[in-house]
Amino acid sequence: MTAGTGPTDGRTMHMRIADDIRIGIEAGEYPPGTQLPTLDELAARHLCSLAVARQAVAVLRQQGLVITRQGTGSFVRERPTARRHGMSRYSRSRWQSGEAVLIAEASRQGHEAAQLMRALEEAPAPAAVASILGISPGALVWVRRRTTLIDGRPNQLADSYYPLAIAEKAPRIREENTGPGGGFARIEEAGITLARIREQLQARMPTSPETVALKLPEGTPVIELTRTTFDTADAPVEVFIAVIAADMVTFDYDFPIPD
Amino acid sequence: MTAGTGPTDGRTMHMRIADDIRIGIEAGEYPPGTQLPTLDELAARHLCSLAVARQAVAVLRQQGLVITRQGTGSFVRERPTARRHGMSRYSRSRWQSGEAVLIAEASRQGHEAAQLMRALEEAPAPAAVASILGISPGALVWVRRRTTLIDGRPNQLADSYYPLAIAEKAPRIREENTGPGGGFARIEEAGITLARIREQLQARMPTSPETVALKLPEGTPVIELTRTTFDTADAPVEVFIAVIAADMVTFDYDFPIPD
């Protein structure tokens, strides 16, 4: 396992080093949290320059397997306990009983949640939102933008968009604190009965500002969740778009085999 | 917009270059498919070394915004048409009428699907599968491993795990061609009625072998889907684990507000 130049087998040197380390990680030779050999050691061991050793470690960072801490070393990444997002978090019984969905769901799973309001305003609807709400792009909607934190780490950028008519009927959703049971409870109090939810999920890499806002380690994708809530007349009542750090969450859906 | 050294504002040079280009892309200055300035041009324009220009482009690649083609240039990435994965793809009426879920669902959306069998064997169950099936880790299960292709591009590595008892009762699932309506149809013919499905989704970066197998461009995460199918006695009948190229898919769930 020292130098062992070995056959090149088509791979570049930094890829061979990265693969070696990855296999070591998968084999449990480097358990989560362990420090990897320093860049100098890697370079000496594989008879390559420092730059190549660094490039090998960069590959592993981008795969989400390793984190590096300047001045300290490179370490096998520990996966944070994934929070589970199941359909039951929307249960009527919960918010009708006054639970705040976010905080209650987190504490059920042994985490502490908090929320930072980023904006609370009337603003033009982005194209995707306008199309779902069936209004013309750029028409005004009421917007709540917040960042949620789990155990102190920001984990999602969440924006809710409400048609102005809804914001009129349930004015409390325009305030920072929507009261017991949150927005869903206020909307139903206004005489609008909620009926169904549609969730659409995509995964992608974060942009630079998202990386900063969510303090994402390299090699961490985001899940973009678009949730639409419909009332009993099948009219959309809220569009909710969240950009969620993917290393902190599992989505969970349970449904009967459809006819 | 030429050199304009400007204030350093804390960002490194390659990050400033990357941000400049990203903003250009977002503003539509570089539409999808457009070639970006060459590395030499970027280096000259920003008065930096070639290595830094390359690093800037590497950042954009990792964000999934740009692809580079050796010998040709760097280009703004075009997002492939996302396939939609909705719950209706599991409709009983479809597979009872003999549709092959994969191919039928793809063609409904204007794509062509194909399948490569990678393995068809009795093998020890991975820990995650064993835990779902309620058997001891390493106990034997029947496994179907396949790679599916959409429009010629590999898009998922899909492994199905069946308890041996199920494979006994519905022996056709041990063959390459499971016949009209696929595995679900064979299992119901064996007198086991399917009742519900649970899907769990996570997103992460691909490992090197996955990158190769799925021919993933840099900056493309994968979605790991774990699907369990239960019968009317609520016993698990199949565990299906797929690693899916995230740039080709949207998941879509639609459900009533739970009580």
Added chain:
DNA sequence: TAGTGGTCTAGACCACTAG
């Protein structure tokens, strides 16, 4: 053949962390 991106070296200097 000219032009593009990819890999690698050798070394300077910076930024951060820990003892």
Added chain:
DNA sequence: TAGTGGTCTAGACCACTAT
């Protein structure tokens, strides 16, 4: 202060694409 990773330069050479 010693040791770690991070940024950057300058340049050699390779691999691939288009013409």
